[in-house]
Amino acid sequence: MSAPAKLLILVGTMTNTAEYVAQAIEIDCADLVSTIEVRLMDGLDIQVFEEDALYVICSSTHGSGDVPDNARHLYESLASEPRYLGSVRYGVIALGDSAYPQTFCNGGLRFDERLADLGAVRIGDVFRHDASAGTEPEVVCTAWAREWLALALNVTA
Numbered sequence: 842m843s844a845p846a847k848l849l850i851l852v853g854t855m856t857n858t859a860e861y862v863a864q865a866i867e868i869d870c871a872d873l874v875s876t877i878e879v880r881l882m883d884g885l886d887i888q889v890f891e892e893d894a895l896y897v898i899c900s901s902t903h904g905s906g907d908v909p910d911n912a913r914h915l916y917e918s919l920a921s922e923p924r925y926l927g928s929v930r931y932g933v934i935a936l937g938d939s940a941y942p943q944t945f946c947n948g949g950l951r952f953d954e955r956l957a958d959l960g961a962v963r964i965g966d967v968f969r970h971d972a973s974a975g976t977e978p979e980v981v982c983t984a985w986a987r988e989w990l991a992l993a994l995n996v997t998a
């Protein structure tokens with residue numbers, strides 16, 4: 842397998858934090874991979890995983906542990922239009938708040954579970970950002986993304 846030259850960040854967000862995180866990664870990691878695209882999940886379905894790309898799911902959590910509204914169609918299509926995703930390599934940034942201990946970061950974790958069920962291979966651990974931790978999500982998620990990209994490009998080389 843040769844390393845994909847593209848990183849595609851799929852963003853599930855309600856109040857834009859996940860989008861700002863993805864945009865920060867797009868700028869900060871431009872030296873590591875030739876193309877980085879940030880795409881909001883609105884209107885996407887499982888076909889988005891047909892590209893020759895590394896994927897990062899960058900999703901917050903809303904409701905009572907749900908994926909954000911703009912992520913619902915994509916999330917549901919992973920169950921309603923299932924197909925084998927064995928060639929997909931992905932990472933997960935799960936945004937949440939430990940003030941919701943029962944459902945902490947469930948939005949990203951739900952995506953991880955469905956992708957794994959379809960044979961996609963996660964690289965590295967799920968990265969959780971806690972809105973109550975007092976850390977800047979753009980800063981800590983970008984630091985994680987640099988390490989993750991180095992690992993992912995190495996694994997897929």
Ligand SMILES: Cc1cc2nc3c(=O)[nH]c(=O)nc-3n(C[C@H](O)[C@H](O)[C@H](O)COP(=O)(O)O)c2cc1C
Pocket residue numbers: 853854855856857858859860900901902903904905906907909936937938939941944945946947972
């Ligand atoms: C109404 C509401 C419900 C939330 N529910 C959860 C939850 O169940 N679990 C969790 O970990 N975080 C929960 N959060 C926290 C958000 O996921 C967190 O603040 C995140 O950074 C928001 O990202 P976004 O602006 O990209 O949507 C909730 C936030 C709001 C406003």
